[in-house]
Amino acid sequence: MRYSGLRVITEGLFGNRGWTPAWREPSPKAEYDVVIIGGGGHGLSTAYYLAKNHGITNVAVLEKGYLGGGNVGRNTTIVRANYFLPGNSEFYSHSLKLWEGLEAELNYNVMHSQRGLINLFHSDGQRDAFVRRGNAMINQGDDAILLDREGVREHLPYLDFDNTRFPIYGGLLHPRGGSARHDAVAWGYARGADKRGVDLIQNCEVTGIDIENGVVKGVQTTRGAIRAKKVGIVVAGRSSQVAAMAGMRLPIESHVLQAFVTEGLKPVINHVVSFGMGHFYISQSDKGGLVFGGDLDFYASYAARGNLPMVEHVMEAGMTLMPMIGRAKVLRSWGGIMDMSPDGSPIIDRTHVEGLYLNCGWNYGGFKAVPASGWCMAHLMATDQPHEVARKFRLDRFATGHLLDEEGTGSQHNLH
Amino acid sequence: MRLRCPLCGERDRREFYYYGAEDYLHRPAADAALAEWDAYLHLRDNPAGVTRDLWYHEAGCSQWLLVTRNTVTHEISGVELVAERKA
Ligand SMILES: Cc1cc2nc3c(=O)[nH]c(=O)nc-3n(C[C@H](O)[C@H](O)[C@H](O)COP(=O)(O)OP(=O)(O)OC[C@H]3O[C@@H](n4cnc5c(N)ncnc54)[C@H](O)[C@@H]3O)c2cc1C
Numbered sequence: 001m002r003y004s005g006l007r008v009i010t011e012g013l014f015g016n017r018g019w020t021p022a023w024r025e026p027s028p029k030a031e032y033d034v035v036i037i038g039g040g041g042h043g044l045s046t047a048y049y050l051a052k053n054h055g056i057t058n059v060a061v062l063e064k065g066y067l068g069g070g071n072v073g074r075n076t077t078i079v080r081a082n083y084f085l086p087g088n089s090e091f092y093s094h095s096l097k098l099w100e101g102l103e104a105e106l107n108y109n110v111m112h113s114q115r116g117l118i119n120l121f122h123s124d125g126q127r128d129a130f131v132r133r134g135n136a137m138i139n140q141g142d143d144a145i146l147l148d149r150e151g152v153r154e155h156l157p158y159l160d161f162d163n164t165r166f167p168i169y170g171g172l173l174h175p176r177g178g179s180a181r182h183d184a185v186a187w188g189y190a191r192g193a194d195k196r197g198v199d200l201i202q203n204c205e206v207t208g209i210d211i212e213n214g215v216v217k218g219v220q221t222t223r224g225a226i227r228a229k230k231v232g233i234v235v236a237g238r239s240s241q242v243a244a245m246a247g248m249r250l251p252i253e254s255h256v257l258q259a260f261v262t263e264g265l266k267p268v269i270n271h272v273v274s275f276g277m278g279h280f281y282i283s284q285s286d287k288g289g290l291v292f293g294g295d296l297d298f299y300a301s302y303a304a305r306g307n308l309p310m311v312e313h314v315m316e317a318g319m320t321l322m323p324m325i326g327r328a329k330v331l332r333s334w335g336g337i338m339d340m341s342p343d344g345s346p347i348i349d350r351t352h353v354e355g356l357y358l359n360c361g362w363n364y365g366g367f368k369a370v371p372a373s374g375w376c377m378a379h380l381m382a383t384d385q386p387h388e389v390a391r392k393f394r395l396d397r398f399a400t401g402h403l404l405d406e407e408g409t410g411s412q413h414n415l416h
Numbered sequence: 417m418r419l420r421c422p423l424c425g426e427r428d429r430r431e432f433y434y435y436g437a438e439d440y441l442h443r444p445a446a447d448a449a450l451a452e453w454d455a456y457l458h459l460r461d462n463p464a465g466v467t468r469d470l471w472y473h474e475a476g477c478s479q480w481l482l483v484t485r486n487t488v489t490h491e492i493s494g495v496e497l498v499a500e501r502k503a
């Protein structure tokens with residue numbers, strides 16, 4: 001069923017009786033050409049582009065819970081292409097271009113809103129670092145505008161500019177940055193993949209990976225064995241457990257990241273804003289809630305809930321930057337499990353097992369990557385060659401020293 | 417979350433700095449093979465369940481602690497001094 005404005009109006013006139021489910025609920029077949037483990041954003045977009053770009057439609061996505069129940073439905077939805085290192089820069093640039101055509105591509109309203117992202121800086125040194133980053137973005141063909149203090153004031157008059165400890169020196173504006181509706185991205189890719197013949201199988205946990213003589217043969221699941229010629233592991237925070245089924249030990253440590261939302265308010269914050277002195281960033285959803293977050297809780301965790309110290313830190317940083325939000329009531333907080341890599345950059349690569357591919361290490365920036373990650377993972381699985389914009393996301397780069405440490409914080413997993 | 421430091425007693429999580437998995441205690445020799453350094457610095461078991469990791473009592477006695485805890489429930493079952501293990 002094609003969605004359109006006209007359709008919404010017609011359905012409204014006839015009691016909304018004509019809508020059909022957005023995807024089927026198939027039972028798993030005995031064999032597929034490709035099995036994708038994990039029905040998050042990356043797994044679904046991989047399946048979609050396998051079908052769309054490569055004509056591979058005998059594909060199943062196996063999800064242990066429900067589609068979009070993982071990080072893809074838990075993140076704070078910031079979409080940007082402001083990376084610095086060659087390797088990351090071209091990948092996120094490609095992703096943002098895919099975002100810009102995503103709604104037409106999927107015939108689905110993902111509410112992608114390029115409202116502009118402003119990263120604030122609070123010292124001369126930090127300004128230099130942002131000038132350098134902005135130049136890297138422009139070299140990549142993306143957009144960046146350096147704002148001085150008065151320039152920031154024009155956009156964000158409500159900030160506390162004269163805070164004695166953290167005065168605002170300026171900001172780097174990325175006009176094409178913004179946000180999107182996270183669930184809609186999962187649902188849009190799911191619907192598009194299903195329409196092209198991909199089986200989306202929920203409540204189906206992979207419990208084993210079948211390998212014979214170094215070649216992948218299929219998977220064991222809570223809904224029976226499924227044979228497959230190729231298998232992709234795309235399970236974000238659970239990557240270590242699933243890779244262990246194939247005898248791999250990954251350079252990944254899983255950490256909890258929290259986020260918060262307030263009651264709905266009238267429009268007040270038009271941009272995505274990040275504080276440069278303490279980890280805090282904020283945007284306002286279309287429903288009116290202020291959506292904000294900060295740093296990891298810092299210790300390895302699989303509990304999708306965090307601890308109080310980071311709640312306090314985020315609230316304090318928010319109050320320091322924009323005291324006006326102090327009156328808003330926080331409605332909810334939650335956490336998601338992040339696959340932290342030792343250099344803060346992802347992995348999209350083959351493995352030592354023929355036909356087994358790995359996509360992980362998204363740290364806490366994998367939402368913006370959903371389109372390009374699926375695009376490149378599908379390319380890799382279909383052609384056995386890395387896609388041009390993802391060729392540095394190699395699994396062996398840690399052993400060989402070709403790290404992509406965007407923030408320059410070293411090899412400790414939780415510092416990225 | 418609270419940790420029971422063997423020297424200082426039960427203290428709030430805010431007093432501690434988290435470093436990472438127990439693997440950091442097994443530093444390879446300077447001339448060890450690259451694969452060993454890779455394993456030491458990067459590769460992790462990353463269990464969903466009981467794990468052992470290193471914490472530093474930054475706002476307390478400045479001791480490194482080896483903590484046994486559950487990554488799913490956040491339950492803490494043991495805290496040892498790294499210095500005593502080495503001794
Ligand atoms: C609070 C928070 C804020 C964030 N903010 C941002 C942001 O602003 N911008 C940004 O770009 N990124 C952000 N992220 C990061 C982003 O959400 C993740 O990097 C990204 O969603 C991870 O990829 P995914 O969507 O495929 O993961 P997930 O949605 O977690 O998908 C993985 C799926 O695999 C399934 N699975 C696991 N094990 C198995 C198994 N054995 N068998 C079958 N299925 C299995 C899981 O159930 C899950 O559904 C944030 C994350 C969090 C938690």
Ligand SMILES: [Zn+2]
Pocket residue numbers: 421422423424425473476477478479
């Ligand atoms: Zn102590």
